[in-house]
Amino acid sequence: MRRRWCGTGWRPSRTERRRRRLTGIDSSSTRRGRWRSGWRGCSTASRARPRSRPVRMPPSDARVASVLVLFNTVALYGMERGVIEYFDLIRSEVRPHFLVSRSIEKLNLPVFQEIRRRGFDVSFFSDRYDWPKIGRPRSLRHLFALVAAMFRGNRDVLRASRGRDGVYAPSVSYLFFALIAMPWVRLTGRRVIYHFHDLGPHPRWVLRVAACFITDVLHNTEEGRRQMLAAFPSLSRARQVVVPYPTERRDGTLPEPVLNALGGAVNVVYIGQVSRHKGVDLLIDAFIAAAGPQARLHVLGDAADHEFLRTLQQRARAAGVDVRWWGYVSEVHGVLERADLYVHPSPPSRFHESFGRGIAEAMQAGIPTVCFRSGMVAELVIHGETGWVCERDDVASLAAALRALLADPVRRRAMGDAARLRYERAYSPAAVRRASEGWLATWKFKRGAA
Structure with missing residues (x-):
């Protein structure tokens, strides 16, 4: 009516x-008179009527918590896959609602296809045109564009957070879009969840401000939790949760050129961004120094800096080594099952990994990993048992590790078997689910509760 x-x-x-x-x-009539006079027309007796006692509901009537996931990204690499697969794993207790960029829908990028394939709820930022990347302004015009993007982003997050039980930010850059929403979320008794995906330098003032409102902090490893709390003690007031990324098996049909290239060679695989901070240039130089006639390197990932990619391709071509550049490949498990060695070349002098999803996928496939001691990577790889951890982040150290394992197939198989057992024990979806049980128990609500 x-x-x-x-x-x-x-x-x-x-x-x-x-x-x-x-x-x-x-x-x-009394009914219309009460409407006409509003609340003042109601009798004192009706206003003073005591409320009925709340009914105790059975556990089966518990409702599912809803969390707004800030996900303004166009890529689909380790962090993005980790967030998507983790919320898919716990969606029976915590239902995610993804707030994503309008660009990924217009371009139908793989990250949007993955979110839609899993049936997640989605809403969009108001970025009809691409927003500038959050960072230090290069000019006055760039500053105005950053401020405008942050204002619109905060408005979008504030609107999308209505009716949600919490807001989840997977990195520092997303906190800039939640500076207004975080106080409102906390004032209304809801949660703000922050996830450490990068252990590198963080803007301290942003995390100090956000620490006043963050209620839950997620870490991928126990050592990462200790390091971050030592660097940001103000976050110790929040609930600390250690959960690794779940790694799902992604079966599918490999493209025929990729399938043919995996036969008749000793295959070395790298999965991730082709960028300097990931150490791909060190990998190419080490492979040139260590590769034998049967060795073949497969690089699975795209490059934002195409000039950097062309330089590496020319360097490999000039050295005469067999390097295949496949770009983005979704069915990575099919590649890893046919591989002999996985390399994770992120050097600690450039980047501090909080996890290393490619390593977990290699462990799942039963192949050893060669890596540097970058961030928490060394916590995943046990030196001499499931792989080889290089102490120095230089080409010579990486080349020596490649040379030793490429020449010893028996040792590679033993390390691969140990890596698979470690994956089942600590990084499989069932293990991640067990590690999350304590945190998920704090999300139990009764239907109709706030």
């Missing part, structure tokens, strides 16, 4: 009043 405010209370619409006249309900 439609009503309108008449100054002293809610009054029925003109159509409703006409219907009442035709049906014999006069204007002096």
Whole structure:
């Protein structure tokens, strides 16, 4: 029934009043008089009526918590896959609602296809045109563009957070879009979840401000939790949760050129961004120094810096080594099952990994990993048992490790078997689910509760 405010209370619409006249309900009826006079027309007895006691509901009537996931990204690499697969794993207790960029829908990028394939709820930022990347302004015009993007982003997050039980930010850059929403979320008794995906330098002032509102902090490893709390002690007031990324098996049909290239060679695989901070240039130089006639390197990933990619391709071509550049490949498990060695070349002098999803996928496939001691990577790889951890982040150290394992297939197989057992024990979806049980128990609500 439609009503309108008449100054002293809610009054029925003109159509409703006409219907009442035709049906014999006069204007002096108690029901209409109460509408006309609003709350003041109600009797004191009705206002003083005691509320009924709340009914204790059975556990089966618990409702599922809803969390707004800030996900303004166009890539689909380790962090993005980790967030998507983790929320898919716990969606029976915590239902995610992804707030994503409009660009990934217009371009139908793989990250949007993955979110849609899993049936997640999605809403969009108001970025009809691409927003600038959050960072130090290069000019006055760039500063105005950053401020405008942050204002619109904060407005979008504030609107999308209505009706949600919490807001999840997977990195520092997303906190810039939640500076207004975080105080409101906390004032209304809801949660703010922050996930450490990068152990490198963080803007301290942002995390100090956000620490006043963050209620839950997620870490991928126990050592990462200790390091981050030592660097940001103000976050120790929040609930600390250590959960590794789940790694799902992604079966599918490999493209025929990729399938053919995996035969008749000793295959070395790298999965991730082709960028300097990931150490791909060190990998190419080490492979040139260590590769034998049967060795073949497969690089699975795209490059944002195409000039950097062309330089590496020319360097490999000039050295005469067999390097295949496949770009983005979704069915990585099919590649890893046919591989002999996985390399994770992120050097600690450039980047501090919080996990290393490619390593977990290699462990799942049963192949050893060669890596540097970058961030928490060394916590995943046990040197001499499941792989080889290089102590120095230089080409010579990486080349020596490649040379030793490429020449010893028996040792590679033993390390691969140990890696698979470690994956089942600590990084499989069942293990991640067990590690999350304590945190998920704090999300139990009764239906109708706030």
